[in-house]
Each structure stands twice: as structure tokens, then as C-alpha cells.
Amino acid sequence: MGSVVDNDPALPNTSDPLLAVTGVVKTFPGVRALDGVDLDVRAGEVHCLLGQNGAGKSTLIKVLSGAHQPDAGAIHWRGEQVSLQTPTAATRLGIATMYQELDLVDGLSVADNIFLGHELARVGLSRRRAMDDAARALLTRLGHAEIPVNREVGHLSAAGKQVVSMARALSHDARLIIMDEPSAVLDADEVDNLFRLVGDLTVHGVAVVYISHRLAEIRRIGDRVTVLKDGRTVARGLPARTTSTDDVIRMMTGRAIEHAFPPRVGPAPDAPEVLRVSGLGRPREFHDVSFAVRAGEVVGLAGLVGSGRSEILETVYGARRAATGEVRVAGRRLRRGSVGAAVAAGVGLCPEERKSQALLPDEPVYRNITLATLTRFAAGPFTRDGRESAAASQQAGALDIRPAGVARPVRTLSGGNQQKVVLARWLLRDCQVLLLDEPTRGVDVGARDEIYALVRRLARSGVAVVLVSSEVPEVIGLADRVLVVAAGRVVHEAAATDISESQVLDLVMEEGRVA
């Protein structure tokens, strides 16, 4: 098939691109997910793929990894036209993919997951020892030697799973590694780790396609940027370091978004205390956690992945049973380990992992949104779908969930839009206490600002909010008060105005590593 024209005007063509995608089209029932996408990736570069939620990034990735077949368009790999019929065909060429929605098998061990589909074997017998060793080496390379290779993946945290998924991509010895929002659940420290690894890979000539909604990251590791909008390439091969963020945002969204946190209001001086957590603990997860949240206050938990933030939220909610301590809502003590009691008291939890903890993938969007408020729309025992979908549509509109119809199954939505569905579920329920675990995970810049404004609006209406986020700026920018969590303990508490990002990071590092 000879060479491919690289029609990138900005940078002179030094070599054939490793991967060239031209005019790729992919339609789903009722949706044109890809509508003529062009992309070229060179060996040894970090190519960033940007676009709003639903722009088609993940769909493009799935075409490149052989999970979807395109309806039209061509893919050239090292100058040869190829057709990627199956995921195996793609890995054989040297394309490895980390999907946005983790696709690990919970019941298998870490090592088994890493080598799933390409187990090391000799005369049909799997070489367990060799696989364990190789898995351990990969995890060490990722800076996570502490993850036991024999542990069942289901027992790992979301971030731990992300690391395993990364190790799996590395295990293929690929020429091109595609990462679909790998940093969405990673904290600053982990992201540094990831970037070191990416640098290491590119030095050895491996190309990386990197997707993220955190635009600052693009500047740090990106070489070139391709922007998708509504399934089309609107800009390709821009230099990552010199294109301004405003320009990128305008290309992505078609409008300018001033990226700032809405003004802080804070709780009224006489606002009553709504949530009080005292001495809460669970063996090997966290110890002696105490804090209080007043009506209209936003309290943020900052800390490393694995420091116990999510576990604390889930225990407050009763999804995990507290071993010690108690939770009081408006003065009334909640029964331990009972989600029902928490919900009845007006507590809501927007969980960390949308796919496994929140969504009913085959059910329509509106039924996912109304899952926690079923009885409100029902007439006695009978559901009323019309009222449900009207209320859900309204929430979906407020959060700009796209595409707009709430009748389609939630699994057909893009990752960021699925996240908004989870959030909408809890916004619909009038909670007194809202626990938000990574509420902006995988959400694009525009919608992120919308969610920030929403959280503030909720607080102003008197809701007590507890927020967990891997992004320290988000915690500091959104919360009134920040608790720093390290190794399962609250090590510091301060008003958000009195603490800086670097202070938080220092605290987290010291305490976290010592313990």
C-alpha cells in the first residue's frame, strides 16, 4: 500500500506516521458517533485526543483496538492499510488499549488479569510462577510493587484497578499504547508516576495516544493534539505546548468557557450541624475519623489514592459497616451498616465507580436517574413512567446530558455523560447530606463548571456536602473546609482559604509515606 500522505501543515513530515486514520465513520442506532475522523500518530510521541463528552473519543479508540468495526474510512499502520477485525488482531500488530471503563475480571487475580488472553504457557500448561514474576515486575515498574499479584482484582480500589489495567497494556510489549482517561481516578502523585512511565515509553519509540479532560496534563506530557467535536476532527496535529488552553477549549466546545470556581458563599454563621461523624473506624482501612458538616457547608477530603477517602464516605453511608464510632444526621444516630437508614435520614452517595456501583446499563437513562426516588413518582405501588421521564429530562437538561433523549439505554452514553446520569440521580432526591465521590470523573470542562455551580447552589440551599476528589485544586476550589486524609487518618483540617495545593500535597506525602 506504499506510503501515506501526512498532510499536517504545521510540522514538516519527517517520517511515515506509525498510525494514520482517515475519514473514519461509525454509526450506532440513532447516533453518528464518528463522522469523518482523521488522526495520525508518530512513533515516540504523546498524541493527545481532546473533545467534549460524547465527541467520539472512546468510539475512535474502540475502532483502533478492533472492538468496533468502522462503517467507512481507512486505517494505515506503518504505511500498510489494515483492517482490525478483532481485539486480538490489534494487539498482534502492537496496539494496546486501556479502556475508559475498566474491563478487568473481578474474580481473577491481579496476575491473571494482566495476562488475560495472552497467558504465558508452555506445552499448554500455564506458567504461573513466570506470570506472577512478570506481573510483579510490571507493577514495580508502575511504582506499585505493593499490590499483591495474587489478590483478587475485585478487592482493589478503583485506582488500584486502573494500575492493573495499565500493567495489562504494558504486558503486550506494544508499539502504540492508547490510554482512555487513565488519570480520571488518579491523584497527583499517581499522575506523576504515570507521566514518568509515559516518558519512559516514548524514549523507547513507543507512541502513546492520551485522552484526558484535564487540560493541564496535556501541556505537561503532550507533543501534539487532535481535537474532536461531534465525531469530526476539527483540528489535527497541533503542537501541544504552544496552543493556548482557551483555543483548545474553543475548538472543543465552540464557545469560550472561563474556567474558574464559582464564588464561595459558606454556611450561615448560625447554620445547624447536619452531619457528625465521630471516632469512625474500620480495621486496615481508616481509624478514628471525626468531623462535622453544617448545613450549607462543603467539606472536601483530600488525600492519596488508597488513603481511605472513599471507604470513609461509604462507611458514613452505611454501605460498609463501621467497626467503631458513630454517624449522626441532624442529631439522630444512624444504624451501623445500613444504607436504608442513611437514605431514610436524607443521606445520598454518588459512588466512585459508576459502572459497577451505580448504573443499570441496560435500563433507559430516566430509570437510572429515578432509581433512588422511585416511590416519589409512583402512585401507590404503580410506577408512572411519564412523570419519571419528565423529571429525569429536566435533570438531564440541567447537566447537559447528551444525546438528549432519556429513553435510550444508559450503556450507549459516553463515559462522561454516564457520570452525569449518576449525579442526576442524587440531585433529584432532596438530600440533607450529599456525599460526592469523584463527581467530575471523566466529565469535560464545560460540564465540570456546570457541576461546580450545582454543588454551590445545593450548598446555598442548605445541603451539607462532603466531597472527595483526586484533584486537589478541585477540593480546595470547591470546599469551604478541607480535611487531609493520609493512611487512613485525618492528619490536618483547615479552611480552604488557608491552605494551598502544595501544602496539601506535602502533608499527604509526609504522613502517607511514613505510615
Added chain:
Amino acid sequence: MNEPHLTDAPALDPAAAEAPAAAEPLEPPAAAPPAAIPPAAAPSAAALPAAAPPAAAPPTDERARVERAAVEADAAVAPGLTGALAGKADAAEARGPGMAGWAVLGRLLGGGAGRNLGLIAALALICVIGLITAGDRFGSTDNTLTVLRLASVIGVVSVGMTFVIAGGGIDLSVGAIVALASVWSTTLATQNMARDSTFLVMVFVALAVGTVCGLVNGILVAYGRIVPFIATLAMLASARGLAEEISNRQTQVVRVQGFRDFFRAEPGGIPVLVIMFALVALVGWVVLNRTTFGRRTFAVGGNPEAARLAGINVRRQTLWLYTLLGFCCGIAAIMITARTTSGTSTHGLLYELDAIAAVVIGGTLLSGGRGTIVGTVLGVLIFTTVSNIFTLNNLTTSTQALAKGLIIVAAVLLQKRLARENTRM
């Protein structure tokens, strides 16, 4: 875990074919004189034919509507059949025209209404085969009523089973519960009491026994956290054992005239059993598709963790599902006791297989989260009609078992394909 159980079915199945050949002769010749028709039953009988068709094509079923919309949107993308095929070039479909055809068929049948149409077509085809091979013996009113009576008993169990499976569980003990309830409600003591007061005593006993058994299943699964397969396997063994113990392995003939008169009546030519089945199916459809209970059932079956975190009491829901199925088994026990005018510990042998098979053929996902009552009803009718045709053609029960097995395998394969189509993200 459920899969091997299903694929085992053909080997275990022969006794399930017992029904038409062995059980029917037990039935005394048409007992109910027209005079015995309770006047109140007549209007409901007239309403029956009207009640069934709407259930077969629920126009307001949201899921069906969505899926139909999706299929239509699909067709709109690429005009013409070949265009439609090309437009849907998914991984599986791109491998050849045969595969593509499969996938299109799968997608059409995957849509709620579409799938039911597929089942109706299959049922029609089977009826045509019946007419060709057995002629009038198949087409006669008598035979049709026989098929319907048989289908009714297993049908009531299958409706309950649909709930349990849609809720992510499985129940192997249904046949044993039916046997135990039928035996308990026909003991000398119960019958004497019934004769002294009213036949409703027997009805009450059967329902109570079934419900309690279901409740025990539910407690074991939901609160004892025993895998459903194991918990209900234990119930299967012990319930049947208890039934044998109580009846001393004897057939207990029903002597209560009121019971016979009521349940063997045929108001307007339609057997009471069939009316009962229609009512159970109708109520089941409403509960599954139109109530918060049904919605929670799908949530618990589809993603229990998500349901729990959304504030749904997953364990209580699970408990209710098994209890509901137990109650259905109680109803089925009354029906089979009436149909054979006896209670024995061999009633309901291998009903679990027939019921699960009917549910699966109907299109309910074995993994939970999806379920269709209409599909289940059609599945039951298909299964029973096939048995009937084989019996009429004097084919051995082994051949019947073989055919049933093939039907199950074909249905499961189709379902797997649909599941793969649908879960591709």
C-alpha cells in the same frame, strides 16, 4: 453456574414429558356439568380471550418502545436491506453475510415486541406441524383444551420463576414445592376439615405450604447468603422427601366435591385452570412492568451493588421474590391437584427444568436484570405444544426429551448472541 444446568436438561428431561401421556388418562371424563358453573365466573371467562392478546403485544411497554425505536433508527440510517446490513457492520457482522444475517435477525428478535413476534411465529409453525402430522386429533377443541390445561400448571410456576430469574436468582425446588403443597392439601386431615367446612381449606393449605417453602428459600438466599443454586437444591431434596413422608408414597384422591366442582369447571367452555393461568400471567405482567416492585426486581437482578447503593433493600427484595415464587407453586399445586383429582409426591417432577427452560426461551436473561412475562407465557405454550404433538404422533418420551433439549439449546444460543450484541459498549 446456571448454564451447565440448562445444557444438562436434555439428559434429565424424559420424565418431564410424563404429563400428557401418563397424567391425562387419570382425568375422569369431563366432570363439570354446565349447571355447576358459578355464575360469577362466566363474565370473567368472556373477558379472558380479550385479556390475553394485549399481554402478548404490550403497546406501552417502555423497553419495547425504546428498542423498537432503536431498530427503526437503525433502518433509517441505511435504506434497503443490504444497506441496513452494511450499516450495522459490527465485529461479528463483518465476518460474512451469514453472520450479518444472524445478527440482524438477532437484533430484530432482541427487541421486546420483535422477540415476542418471533416466538409467536415459532408457535404458529409448531401448530402447523401439529396439524400436518396429527390432523384433527391436534386441532380439535378437546386437544387444544388439554394442551392449555397442561400449560396452565407449568405456566403459573414459570411466571413466578420469571421474577426470580429477572431478580438474578434461580429456584430448583419448584417441582418439589408443588408436590409437597399438593400432598399436604390432600391429606386425610385436611380433606376432612375441608368437607366439614369449605373446600377453601385445601386451597389455603396449598398456598400456605408453597409460600412458607418460598419464604424459607428466600431467607436462606437473602439472609443466609447461600448461593441460590445450593439453597434451592436443598429445598428440592427435603420438600420432596417430606411429601413422600406425609403421603407414604400413596396417591391421595381428592374426595371434597366442592374442590372438584370449582376447579374442574369450564365456564363458557374455558377450563378454570386456564382462567387462573391467564389471571396469574396478567397480574405478573402488571407487577413486573408497572410497579415499583418490578422495577426493583430488575435493579436487583441487573446490578445488585448499584441497587443497594441507591437505597434499595436488596435482601428484602430477594426474599419477596422467592416467596412470590413459592406462592405461585402453591397455586400450581391446587391446579395439578384439581387436574388429576389427586395429590402425590410425584407431582411436579422436573418442573424446575420446564419452568426455567420456558423462561429462558421467552427471552428472560439468566443473568438477571431483564425479564418478560409475555415471552415466558409463549415459551410455556411452545414447550407444551411440542410435547403434545410428539405424544399424538406416538413418539417416545425419549424423542420428546431430545427435541426439548434441542429447543433449549437453540434458545440459549440465540440469547447469548443477543446478550453479546447488547452488552457491547
